[in-house]
Amino acid sequence: MTKSPVVSIAHFQSGQPVFGDARRFSASGVSLVAPELDLDKLVPRRDAPAPAQDLKMDEILDFLEATCGALRVDKAGYLSEALDALSHFSPLSRRILVGCYSRLADSFERTSLEFQLSQQLPRGALDGWVSVSPPDMPVSQVRAFPARIAHVLAGNSPNGAAVSIARCALTKGINLLKLPTNDPLTVTAILRTMADIEPDHPVVRSISAAYWKGGDQEIEDLIFRAQFFDVLIAWGGESAIRSALAYAAPGFHVVTYDPKVSVSLIGREAFATPITLKEVASLGASDATVLNQDACSASVYQFIEGSEEEADAYCEALASELLEDRPLADGLASATLPELREAIEGLRNLAPLFRVWGDYAGHGLVVRASEPVDFKPTGKVVIVVPVASLSEAFRWVTVATQTVGVYPAERKAVLRNDLAARGAQRIVPLGVAAINPQGLPHDGSLPLQQMVRWITDQG
Amino acid sequence: VDNYGGFSLVEGALLDDLGEDAFRLPPDSLQESRLVALNERLNVDRPRIAALDRLALESGVTQIANLADVIPLLFSHTTYKSYPESLVRNRSWDALAGWMDLFSSRPDAKKVDFTGVETIDEWIARAGHNGHFVYASSGTTGKCSLMNQSREDLDFIRKLRIQNMTWATGAVPTQSRPMFFPTPPQPSHQVGRVFEMYATAFGRPNDIHWLTETPLLVDDINRAGAVRRSLSEGTAVPSQLADQQSAKRANKEQVDNAFRKMAQLIQERSDEPVMICGTWGQHWRLSQELVESGASRLHRDSVISTGGGLKGLVVPEDYMERIERQYGVDRRHWYRQYGCTEINSHMVGCTAGRFHVPPWVVPIILDKNGERLAPLSGSTLEGRMAFFDFGVRGRWGGVITGDKVRMHLDPCPCGLASASISTVERYANLAEGEEKLSCAGTMEAYVRGEFGV
Numbered sequence: 023m024t025k026s027p028v029v030s031i032a033h034f035q036s037g038q039p040v041f042g043d044a045r046r047f048s049a050s051g052v053s054l055v056a057p058e059l060d061l062d063k064l065v066p067r068r069d070a071p072a073p074a075q076d077l078k079m080d081e082i083l084d085f086l087e088a089t090c091g092a093l094r095v096d097k098a099g100y101l102s103e104a105l106d107a108l109s110h111f112s113p114l115s116r117r118i119l120v121g122c123y124s125r126l127a128d129s130f131e132r133t134s135l136e137f138q139l140s141q142q143l144p145r146g147a148l149d150g151w152v153s154v155s156p157p158d159m160p161v162s163q164v165r166a167f168p169a170r171i172a173h174v175l176a177g178n179s180p181n182g183a184a185v186s187i188a189r190c191a192l193t194k195g196i197n198l199l200k201l202p203t204n205d206p207l208t209v210t211a212i213l214r215t216m217a218d219i220e221p222d223h224p225v226v227r228s229i230s231a232a233y234w235k236g237g238d239q240e241i242e243d244l245i246f247r248a249q250f251f252d253v254l255i256a257w258g259g260e261s262a263i264r265s266a267l268a269y270a271a272p273g274f275h276v277v278t279y280d281p282k283v284s285v286s287l288i289g290r291e292a293f294a295t296p297i298t299l300k301e302v303a304s305l306g307a308s309d310a311t312v313l314n315q316d317a318c319s320a321s322v323y324q325f326i327e328g329s330e331e332e333a334d335a336y337c338e339a340l341a342s343e344l345l346e347d348r349p350l351a352d353g354l355a356s357a358t359l360p361e362l363r364e365a366i367e368g369l370r371n372l373a374p375l376f377r378v379w380g381d382y383a384g385h386g387l388v389v390r391a392s393e394p395v396d397f398k399p400t401g402k403v404v405i406v407v408p409v410a411s412l413s414e415a416f417r418w419v420t421v422a423t424q425t426v427g428v429y430p431a432e433r434k435a436v437l438r439n440d441l442a443a444r445g446a447q448r449i450v451p452l453g454v455a456a457i458n459p460q461g462l463p464h465d466g467s468l469p470l471q472q473m474v475r476w477i478t479d480q481g
Numbered sequence: 482v483d484n485y486g487g488f489s490l491v492e493g494a495l496l497d498d499l500g501e502d503a504f505r506l507p508p509d510s511l512q513e514s515r516l517v518a519l520n521e522r523l524n525v526d527r528p529r530i531a532a533l534d535r536l537a538l539e540s541g542v543t544q545i546a547n548l549a550d551v552i553p554l555l556f557s558h559t560t561y562k563s564y565p566e567s568l569v570r571n572r573s574w575d576a577l578a579g580w581m582d583l584f585s586s587r588p589d590a591k592k593v594d595f596t597g598v599e600t601i602d603e604w605i606a607r608a609g610h611n612g613h614f615v616y617a618s619s620g621t622t623g624k625c626s627l628m629n630q631s632r633e634d635l636d637f638i639r640k641l642r643i644q645n646m647t648w649a650t651g652a653v654p655t656q657s658r659p660m661f662f663p664t665p666p667q668p669s670h671q672v673g674r675v676f677e678m679y680a681t682a683f684g685r686p687n688d689i690h691w692l693t694e695t696p697l698l699v700d701d702i703n704r705a706g707a708v709r710r711s712l713s714e715g716t717a718v719p720s721q722l723a724d725q726q727s728a729k730r731a732n733k734e735q736v737d738n739a740f741r742k743m744a745q746l747i748q749e750r751s752d753e754p755v756m757i758c759g760t761w762g763q764h765w766r767l768s769q770e771l772v773e774s775g776a777s778r779l780h781r782d783s784v785i786s787t788g789g790g791l792k793g794l795v796v797p798e799d800y801m802e803r804i805e806r807q808y809g810v811d812r813r814h815w816y817r818q819y820g821c822t823e824i825n826s827h828m829v830g831c832t833a834g835r836f837h838v839p840p841w842v843v844p845i846i847l848d849k850n851g852e853r854l855a856p857l858s859g860s861t862l863e864g865r866m867a868f869f870d871f872g873v874r875g876r877w878g879g880v881i882t883g884d885k886v887r888m889h890l891d892p893c894p895c896g897l898a899s900a901s902i903s904t905v906e907r908y909a910n911l912a913e914g915e916e917k918l919s920c921a922g923t924m925e926a927y928v929r930g931e932f933g934v
Contacts (some may be wrong), residue, residue: 361559367535368563371583375576376565396566396624420715445715 029107031056031206034213034231035063037221047235049203052111056206056233059241064230065250066196072168073224074194079145083132085216085225086191090130092215101126104211108180112205114313115352122180122350126212129184129460135192138461142470148194151479160481166474168195169252172245174236174266175209176257176279177202178316183209185460187216191225193473198251201233202258237265248273252475255279277472279465282318282424284309286452287412287437290327291430292336300339302429305453307343309427310404311351311386312456319425319448319455322399324406325415330390333408334377337388341379344386344402350456355402358382365397394418412437421445424465427452503648504829504837507898508890515843518871519545523554526877529586532556533877548845549854555845555867555879558823560584561618561626569703574604577627581615584876585629590615600700601625605669614875616671617699618822624706625699628671628823631875635674638825641872642675643682645829649816650784652756654682658784659755660689663743663763665697671822676758679786683756690746692739744770747779754782757808760789765796768807778809786816788827790907819905823880824870828902833895836902838888843869844900846888849908851881860891865908883908 029052033040042057066072074082096102105123109116128134139145143166146152151163173186187209190197199209209231217226234241236258246254246269256266257279270276286309292302312320324340326333347353358366369376369389380387386402389395395405409415412433419426423446428434431451438449447466450457523545527534533554537543540553564580567573574595582588593611598604601617605627608615614630643654652658660680667673673696680689708725711717744767747755757779759767764787785808797803805812817830828836838844846855846862855864866886870878885906893901 360557364557364560364563365565367532368580368583369565371531372565372568372576372580375568375573391565391567392571393567417714417716420713 028053028055029111029206030054031201031233032210032214033057033059033233034210034217034229035060036230037217037223037226039210039214039217047203047233054203054206054233059232059234061241061245064198064232065245066170066198068170068249072170072194072196073227074191075168077194077224079139079149079192082191082194082225083135085220085223086130086135086188087132088219089212089216090127090132092219093127093130093212096215098215098218100211100214104207108205108207113316113356115355117347118313118350118352119180123208126180126184126208129181129188134460135188137459138188138470139192141461142468143193143474148192148474162481163479165477165479166193166471167477168193169473169475170196170250171253171255171473172198172200172251174200174254174256174258174262175202176259176262177205177208179313180205180208182257183212187212187229188460189469189473190229193470195228195473197229198245199229199231200236201231203233203236206233236262242269246274247271253277253473255472277467281422282447282465283323283422284319284321284425284427284455285415285419285423286310286321286324286427286429287415287433288324288326288336288429288452289412289433290332292326293328293332299336300343302452303336303339303343304346305427305429306336306340306404307346307386308348308351308453309425309455310340311344311348311355311402313350314352314355315400315402317350317456319458321425321427321455322403322405323394323418324404325409325412325418326406327410327412328408330374330408333390333406337377337379337390337406340404340406341386341388344380344388344404351402353385355384355386357384358387358401358403362397362400362403365395366403369395413440416440416444419444419446424448425450425455427455429453503839504831504897504899506840507892508838508900511840515840516545516547519551519843519869522869522871522878526586529588530584530877531588532560532583548843551843551845551869551879552847552852552854552867554877555851555869555881556584556823556877557851558821558880558882560880561628561823562624564627566624569601572598574598574607577604578608581613581627581629585613586875586877587612587629587631590629600698601703602669602698602700605699616674617669618671625702626822629875630825633874634825634872637872637874638675639678639682641826642678645818645827646679646683646784646786646816649829650786650814651782652683652754652784656681656683657685658683658688659746659750659753660684661743661747661755661757661767662689662691663740663757663759663767664691665693665695666691667697669699679756679758683784690743692736692743740766740770741774743767744774744776747771748774748776750780751777752780754780754784756784756786758786760791761787761800761804762789762791762794762796764804765791765794765800768804771807772803776807778807781810783808783810784816785810786818788818788820819902821866821868821880821882821884823882824868824878825872826868826870831893831895831897831901833893833901834903835889835893835895836905837893837897838900838902840899841871843871844888844902845869846886847881849885857890860889862888862890866902866905 031054040057043055044058045056047054101123105119109119112119147166151165153161153163155161176182201209248271253275254266255277256263259281263278263280266276286306292299306324309321326336345353363382366378366387370378377390388404388406390406393407399405419441425448426441426446427450429452434449441449527537536554542550542553545551568577575591578590582590590608590613593608595607598607605615614635616628617625646652662676813832818827819836820827826839826842828838830836845867847865847867848855849865851865855862866884867881885908886902887904888900888902890900892898
């Protein structure tokens, strides 16, 4: 992988890309240049309505459908240009990035968008005032009114850019997207594609994008204010979330998509036959390696119902499955981080209490342990814990748990209430952790509802 | 190996200068013998220390032709806490010994019978009864580093500490001084053992004073960490947190009283030379008590030994001057030292305010990431501190620290020609640092009453 000398970031405002190299940054060995930051232009004015406020949802859906088609064709080459640049510094391989980019358009599929609306916000309330009748009171009207929203995005998956833009479009508000350092390119590439369809389209004029270093107080303190935005939506790791929460104030609502850990619960059914075990290991590997385990949905702890010997058999099968290339995982990813390597090397010699499979080159590592370890596994490191019964794993499910993959899927129904009560947010069949249909709840909430202000016109 | 634990001829020559002349040799004059000694140690230790053998195999370094060759063979400062914390919680003492053996030159701690051992402190004591003089270094997370030591390590440390103390302060080991340690006894910690050595050599029997009678055990610190742990696991209840907080308050009160009592005892001995050993934070607390009680100055031949940092304690900018003013002992003659818990030797403070490197310690200044030698700028090097200490016998002597230092190769303004270190900071506290590990701070935390139970 050759390092690109300079990555040029474009901003997007008033329906147009903005180029420039007035500001320079460096991150993970890459030089980034970005245009001047014109905060006065990026921050919405309260005296002007949102450009898309009076647009009907059908028009928005038509435009997003056109966007979907345009992204698939990429006539102007914005996506391929962004992809080329990104592949020079992304920790993901080009093969994975190509896969992600080929699915960017999926977020703009009309059927998917219609489903999101049907699940989260009544269309009528987005398009105008709907009548409601409180008992024994005059009829009132309410509207899901467009809001002013700042977004601090995470860049570990290009898909996050598409999902956020689609949500912005559906909720009609005024949006400023803060580009993430690890992917400052995908958002602008999508917005430019949209602008080429219709430069003055209200949706295009509703979304701005700019780069600054995440957590830069000198900038964020000026703009993250109730006078400019109603909501701040922050994605990312602990520091990004904590920094965002610091701006919470009356009139300034902070929505966080917190850092999460995901786990798998594998029933004894996995040991039915050797072929079943191999299949289950393949599903487990798929869940463990989402974006080379850099996604919050990637499973790091896998609890398996069986003896130590049975768990070891699963570990062995899992270790060999980790070698495979998958749509969102590299068979050979980045080498294991030194501190992790040190911790795992310490365990290697602690058989039979622990057993370790795999190497540090990036092929993946499996550790069989009697309980979750005291280091944070990352970069294709899976901790497998044998349990006598899956309910034994409940104690390791907390408010930090996002996805729980269950095998066989039939057992989800028995486990889900306990898992949810402990704090888990999403229960899936083992092997589909990466597949996340838009419209279902996200981090315990319905995202579109958090992007509008409910206004009453009382009768 | 016949001379197990003994020093080779070349190492012996480096160690011969221990004492008076140790810090007079310019770094250039040591280069060659240090390289020879490094190769000797590598050849002797590789077959014994499994973790070293692995590093050598992986890096392909089997010979050290120049200083850069040793870099892949240095242990990181987190190596000694790479065991799973559950081993301690679940009392898997044999496994813990097996883990420790990976880093030991006599890897047979796993043969020790740990039957009946309940706590980590008992485990350390049991290992000690069997010739493995393990010591702990506590982190704030409740997981401590564990390092094995041989009898030779202890002998070396005793000899070195006493000689350096005499060299730096003029104190003679005649069991004549009232001794003050503004900290509880810490039988499982290196600093506690060194203080015991000072007490035995310099202290007047029956006039040796610790902050508290009750020793501070690793298990106490682990228990404080256990509340944090159960909180993160979601099993803690509010009353448990309240208990912890009130225990902290009670502890703080106890510590405040203990400092008052110690200040009183010191005041009663203001007409004779005493020795006070502690960290900067502990000296600050003690001197504040002395100020408040209107105590007079110490006898001018008193010895003050200090090291370590403030560990987050908030003090005025001129705190050193203020301590000096209250004690009335010229700061240039204090015994100051810099080192790290993973080595036996230490760099000794001089009258110019620097720390001098003895011949038997190879100072290695690396880049921030600890991967390459830092470039020489004039006669100054700046970067991540690493050491190889020939004084370490029970383990491999090479370690990379979390410290950012500036080291000078030209003679020091104090007149000594040895390499000297003028500034020490922790990468973890610097903006450029990216470390996630928190540094050990247990004693200061105790003093501030930050952990209880």
